[in-house]
Amino acid sequence: MQTAKFELITSEASYIHSLSIAVDHFMNSRELNECLGPQEKQWLFSKLPEVKDVSERFLLELEERLEEDILLFDVCDIVLRHCPAFRRVYLPYVTNQAYQEQTYQRLQDNAKFPGILAKLEEGPVCQRLPLTSFLILPFQRIMRLKMLVEVSPAAPGPRGRSPGAQTPRRARSMSPRPQVPARRELPHSPAVGASSRLQPSRSAGTGPGPSVRSRRSAPR
Numbered sequence: 001m002q003t004a005k006f007e008l009i010t011s012e013a014s015y016i017h018s019l020s021i022a023v024d025h026f027m028n029s030r031e032l033n034e035c036l037g038p039q040e041k042q043w044l045f046s047k048l049p050e051v052k053d054v055s056e057r058f059l060l061e062l063e064e065r066l067e068e069d070i071l072l073f074d075v076c077d078i079v080l081r082h083c084p085a086f087r088r089v090y091l092p093y094v095t096n097q098a099y100q101e102q103t104y105q106r107l108q109d110n111a112k113f114p115g116i117l118a119k120l121e122e123g124p125v126c127q128r129l130p131l132t133s134f135l136i137l138p139f140q141r142i143m144r145l146k147m148l149v150e151v152s153p154a155a156p157g158p159r160g161r162s163p164g165a166q167t168p169r170r171a172r173s174m175s176p177r178p179q180v181p182a183r184r185e186l187p188h189s190p191a192v193g194a195s196s197r198l199q200p201s202r203s204a205g206t207g208p209g210p211s212v213r214s215r216r217s218a219p220r
Contacts (some may be wrong), residue, residue: 005075009066010146012059015141019052021125022087022134029120035112043103044135046096051138058082079149084205100135 026032045153052120058078065073107113121130 002071004148005073008075008145009059009062011148012055013215015137016052016059018134018137019048019055022131022137023049023052025123025125026120026134031116032113034119035110035116036107041108043096043099044107046093046100047089048093048135048138051093054082054089055083055141057085073143076149079145084144086142090138093138094142097139104132104135141177156175157217175193 022045027041027048031039061078061082062075065075065078117131120126121128
């Protein structure tokens with residue numbers, strides 16, 4: 001379905017826009033880094049920059065394919081080609097979830113962290129979304145990506161692309177396995193209950209975002 005293919009591209013652009021906010025506005029914030037230790041920063045943001053880089057390369061290839069034939073473009077072979085990169089960055093991010101949740105909760109007792117975070121979240125670039133809304137995006141995206149591919153049959157063509165009938169079965173490899181492990185406690189940190197799970201008030205990445213190509217060509 002062409003609608004699903006277009007949604008894959010437009011939603012990927014919006015997703016990358018939100019990842020850029022998470023990395024540039026939050027993770028690279030000088031004030032926030034002053035109150036985070038190296039290990040705390042690693043647990044909180046994990047491989048978020050790598051997830052963003054992989055997604056940008058994925059979107060760039062999707063856009064190039066769209067330009068070749070806007071009416072009969074295929075995306076399934078591109079998705080399958082990027083599956084190893086997806087697994088390389090999404091699997092560590094997903095399995096880090098327990099540490100991420102506990103670190104976020106533990107930082108609420110930090111004398112500086114809550115105030116600095118609140119100030120960053122008030123920035124207009126966040127559109128009133130909390131940090132947790134951005135941190136949970138990769139979990140949501142990898143499952144959404146799998147769903148979009150399963151409803152996007154491959155178009156016939158001379159490029160040796162995978163037949164659409166095989167797409168749903170092979171697309172299952174995109175889902176990181178194993179899934180999120182049982183909750184583990186941070187070394188030397190108090191236990192955190194189930195209420196500590198990151199729960200954003202509403203999802204980030206739903207608004208329109210610039211494509212990789214348009215952002216790369218913009219003057220710095």
